[in-house]
Amino acid sequence: MASETVESTAATDRRSVTERLGLDSEAIRGWLTVLPVILLYLFVAVTPIAFAFYASLFEIPLLAPEWTFTGFSNYVEVLNMGSFWSALWLGGLFMVGSTVLQLLVGLWIALVLNKISYGQRFLTAVAFTAYLVPTVIVVLIALFMFDVEIGVLHIAGSNLGLWGERTFALGDQTWAMPLVVLIGSWKFSIFVTIFTLAQLRAIPERFYEAAKICGASRWEMFRDITLPRIMGVLLIAVLLRAIFMFNKFDIIWMLTEGGPAGATTTLPILAYRTAFLENSYGLANAMAVIMFIFLAIGAYCYFRAFNPAKEVDT
Amino acid sequence: MSAPTESEQRLSYETRDRLYQVALYGSAALFTFIILFPIYWMVQNAFTDSQAVITEFAWFPSPETVTLENFSVLTAGAVPTYVINTIVVTIGTIVLVVAVSLVAGYGMARFRFKYKESFAQFLLLGYMFSPIVLGLPLYLIWSETGLLNARIGLVIALSAISMPFAVWLMWKYIQTIPESMEESAWIAGASRWRTFWDVVVPQTKPAIVACALFAFAIAWNDFTFAQILLPSQDSTTFAPGIMRLIDQGGYTSWGDIMAVSFLMTIPPLLFAYFLQEYLLKGFEVRTR
CATH class of the missing domain: 1.10.3720.10 (MetI-like)
Incomplete structure (x- = not known):
């Protein structure tokens, strides 16, 4: 009895999440088609900008990359x-x-x-x-x-x-x-x-x-x-x-x-x-x-x- | 203001009109000259004996000094490697951009999914990517992932900055293709993939050409990414390669430099002339 209830709530939860994101099979195929674009953006734009912010908190001599945390002192x-x-x-x-x-x-x-x-x-x-x-x-x-x-x-x-x-x-x-x-x-x-x-x-x-x-x-x-x-x-x-x-x-x-x-x-x-x-x-x-x-x-x-x-x- | 007589008015109007025409065609001639003179200068010196380039100043080529010798720069030394690297990177970028944008454009035109519009908006942010801002952090990322000094690393970076334009163009273009042809192919039993390949792709040819042209322009023109991501002298592309040769002072034969510059300019010039409509179409999507 108890396990049934848990299961059914989980099922409704799952449905509501997929519904909220609109993830039917058509949507999944849609997102798959744009996946390469997202990956390219993540790899070449989002990551570098996040990385630049992270690296800006360190002192990094490029020739001997030993990172020393210095907080905002670079700024x-x-x-x-x-x-x-x-x-x-x-x-x-x-x-x-x-x-x-x-x-x-x-x-x-x-x-x-x-x-x-x-x-x-x-x-x-x-x-x-x-x-x-x-x-x-x-x-x-x-x-x-x-x-x-x-x-x-x-x-x-x-x-x-x-x-x-x-x-x-x-x-x-x-x-x-x-x-x-x-x-x-x-x-x-x-x-x-x-x-x-x-x-x-x-x-x-x-x-x-x-x-x-x-x-x-x-x-x-x-x-x-x-x-x-x-x-x-x-x-x-x-x-x-x-x-x-x-x-x-x-x-x-x-x-x-x-x-x-x-x-x-x-x-x-x-x-x-x-x-x-x-x-x-x-x-x-x-x-x-x-x-x-x-x-x-x-x-x-x-x-x-x-x-x-x-x-x-x- | 006293009213001028009829003849005075006509005369002044005609004079003004003539002046206007002179200004109009004068401007056209001036722009043509300013744009074409440097190109003429490059071509002329590309075909001039490299000794004569330095010693005798001449406005026009003379039969005694015309030569093809400068083009031998393409047979020896580092320059041929640079040119080949540029060609490889450009072709790689074109292939990747066209493939990725075709699939994404098809998906966005034919599938309904939530947040599609926001995703498209987000893509447009890509216009703001500046190679120098991205290139600095990419340097260490690429060196950690082994993509530094690899042509594929440059291809990936260049493809990413070509994406917003290419995907928007494909998306908008495929929307104009009626879906009914695909539907009849499905009824005949074709799979989605087969329909895409046999029915949609052949119809997107103009959009493919425009995307390819755009990717070509980005890759052929690139200096910043290549300078940062291909630091090694042997693996770099034409732009950083030749600049480093000149910097090191080991290379100052202007005849040779103009010869290879001329060759590197031919493809974009041919495209400019023969594919004008495609370019304008592309710009229309981009600007409107």
């Missing part, structure tokens, strides 16, 4: 580092400069692409070209073009008096950061273009015709018809560009390795240096956690402001 150390604050400042500068430039150029290209009637397909291909040329190739071409001996841009710049004849522009204190921003924007401006273009093409031509009849100038048409309609997508592009550029490592590292004398050392560069050149793996993970917090704030803004899933649905 205290990071916040007391002059180089951290200068990297944050330079990273902000790099982020804002790149985002503004890419927004302006990207939008400009999109408007041109949308209006020209000849060579549209060609120009679209050209624009895509810049986006698809691998970063390393962009860097190699840039290094070649700024070469002190034979670089075409180096010669042009020194003839214009921008820098000396023997000055490697990317190794110059004043020029390194602006040039890294420019070279990065050569590649990434098109991101904004592609984002905007579909939206631009969706604006009905009759709006412009009506405005023309009312005697609106081109600027007024842009301000009152085009801009309000692409504002949403532009904001998304700006937010994404800002997040991506703040976390940019590859193009800066390949062009300057953070130099000269730290002039292009942004947060990702500083974290990489700390881990692999200064051998302080725990400290570097504290920086990774701080970068992750920035990312999370950016992601939160992104999801709060735009609800991308809803937009994908429509």
Whole structure:
């Protein structure tokens, strides 16, 4: 009698749990199909972030991995580092400069692409070209073009008096950061273009015709018809560009390795240096956690402001 | 404001229109130049005698200095290994991304299960993954699990960051395929797996191409993950490999570097031109 009761409660419990999770055979098969994705995410995203937080509580010389628990002292150390604050400042500068430039150029290209009637397909291909040329190739071409001996841009710049004849522009204190921003924007401006273009093409031509009849100038048409309609997508592009550029490592590292004398050392560069050149793996993970917090704030803004899933649905 | 006469108005309108056209096509020409000049410069020097590259500055190739010699960089030294590693990693990433996203996209489109929407939302967080933030902790994890310096480790990392896009694309695409064809296959006695393989997969070809392209772009372009996860000089891919060669100062023949750069640029350029529609389609799913 007693055992029966226990059994039956267990059975109802089991049913209620499976019901609550909605685990019939269809659901199980559904979850099985997405299992590989979950595993990949666990392995490559969730674990590393948890691990980074854990490792940031230790002092870990990378070459002799002996972990010494130090609590939050890595964070205290990071916040007391002059180089951290200068990297944050330079990273902000790099982020804002790149985002503004890419927004302006990207939008400009999109408007041109949308209006020209000849060579549209060609120009679209050209624009895509810049986006698809691998970063390393962009860097190699840039290094070649700024070469002190034979670089075409180096010669042009020194003839214009921008820098000396023997000055490697990317190794110059004043020029390194602006040039890294420019070279990065050569590649990434098109991101904004592609984002905007579909939206631009969706604006009905009759709006412009009506405005023309009312005697609106081109600027007024842009301000009152085009801009309000692409504002949403532009904001998304700006937010994404800002997040991506703040976390940019590859193009800066390949062009300057953070130099000269730290002039292009942004947060990702500083974290990489700390881990692999200064051998302080725990400290570097504290920086990774701080970068992750920035990312999370950016992601939160992104999801709060735009609800991308809803937009994908429509 | 005094009303201008009719002829004045037309004239000014025409002038303004002409100016507008000039600005429009002028901008188009300017962008084309800014984007294409570096690429032209790379190609031109790739085919120029490596001695002439350093000694004679020339805007256009001249018949005396044109040569294919620079491409011999692909036959000796470390560069061929790097290029092969990049190709292997890229193919591996494409295969893994397409396989995993096809199955997941099919499951999400055809099975009903709770929390599916939240799961899809969670996937989108993947856009925020930054290789440098993930790469630092992954370094020790990979070295503990033996994936450090293994190409498969890089393939796994690159596939994970390609997932949000690929799975969303497959999911949305398979939703547009009518279920009735599958149903008739079931009635004819086909298993679920067989139906998936013979009925669904052939119809998802455009989505497969878009996913493959996207995975290609991620893997071919990667530097950060490879730099951290393939630290050994012999096993690394092209981007970190060539940068380390240049850093060590042992490699400054610009002719050779431009030649191999040119070869590495050809696949993305071909895709940019011939698969434009697929790319735009992919971006539409991504942005909207």
